[in-house]
Structures are given as structure tokens and as C-alpha cells.
Amino acid sequence: MIHILTAQNAEEYPDLMEKVWRFRHRQFVERLGWKELRSDDGREMDRFDTEDAIHLVALSGGDIAGYTRLLRTSRPHLLSDVYPEIMEGHDWPRAENIYEWTRCIADDKAAKIDGFQPSHMLITGVLEFCLLSGIQGMIVETHPKLVTWMLETGYEVDTLNTPRMINNVPVVPVYIGATRAALDRHHQLFGINQSVLSIDRGLVNPVVGRGELRRLPGLAANANVEPIFQPDVDFAAMRELSGGKSN
16 A cells, blocks of 8 residues: 655654665665665655655555655646756746655565555555645656657646756656546556555545545455556656655
């Protein structure tokens, strides 16, 4: 399941948050080679890990199998404060209900979660969270080939600018709409037949700052769902500019 951590409940999970920082270091620094983010204590954190950040953690037993972070674009985020130059002076969607999707990774050695690949659970959970919390869409800075993958999995994708070479890797900024059709497509592709989110009782919607998070209607389990296609998610290509400036 995908656990939702916000400013409201993160302090209740100190051990899990410690695992998050160390998981990020192992995956992004040690595995993907983002040397600018290396730390002596083996914990990867940056200045955007504020109380406003939303952390989605895929758990397999007590271990982290995948992780991603959402940042509100109406406040400081990576594209606005670290590398706005990739927009070459053009504006991008920014609002209280538009978030930046960042630090997305699945452990390539992790076991399946309830029979599903952690990467599939993670990206489905991100979209489900957007829909139940009222996030209209997300901006992503990623490798161009991930745009093709996004289209295959049902996202509405708008390319915001042409790719720029960052540390010898092409990076393109895109906006993806959060739609129920895209979530349904994820379920169809991956054979996921129910909600993948674990929601703490009483957890307030962090996007609007009020109201308890509720599950989306129509996600009752259907044991007859079979995957029709399982596209691999190449998280090594989903690389924002790591940049020491983000710390």
C-alpha cells in the first residue's frame, strides 16, 4: 500500500521518515549517481522537504519499495527555484491545486506488493491521491522517453518547452492532468482492482487544508480484473536535475 505522510501525521512516524531519507539517498545518490546530493550521514533531504511537502511511500511489509514527493507550485519548488532556465523565460502552470511531481523512484530489487510491481503501485497511487485530494494536475521535469510512457498509460500531457540538456541528459518539462480516465487506464493496464492508498483516520486534506481525506468512490475490489499490458517504468530516466542548488 501507499502511505500518505503530511505535516499533520509525519511526526507520528519518525522511524518511517528516517527510512524515507535513507531510501532516497540509496536510490538517488548511490543507485542513480546524483553525486551533488551525497551526504555524510546517508540521508537525502533538501530545502523543499518542508511541512508543505506531501510524501507518498510504497511499503512492502516494513520496508520501503517506492517513494515520491509532491510540491505545491504556488510555493517554492524545483522548477521555480532550482532550474527555471529550462523554461527559457516561458511560464508554466502554477496554482494551489497544481503540484510538482518529484523524487519518484521504486526499488528495482523490491518484492511485489500484493502481487503488483512497486512502480505500478506507486504511480497509480500518485494519480489516485491527486483525484481524492483535488489536485488538478502536475508538472514534471523528466526524460523525453517518459513522455511516451505517460501517454501510453492514459495521461493528458502538455509539453511546456523543448528538451534541454542537463548534465548530458535531455530533460523536458511537461504538465499532466489528473483525470479519472487516466486512473481507470492505470487499473486496466496493471490489473489493479482497488484503492492502493493507506489513509490514516482523520487525516486532513493537505491540498485544501480542510476536510478529511476520503477514498474515491467506485474503487471496490473486482477480482476479475486482469492486466492487459504492463509497461515498465524506467525510473532511471525520470530524472529531474538533481543539482546541489536544491539543498
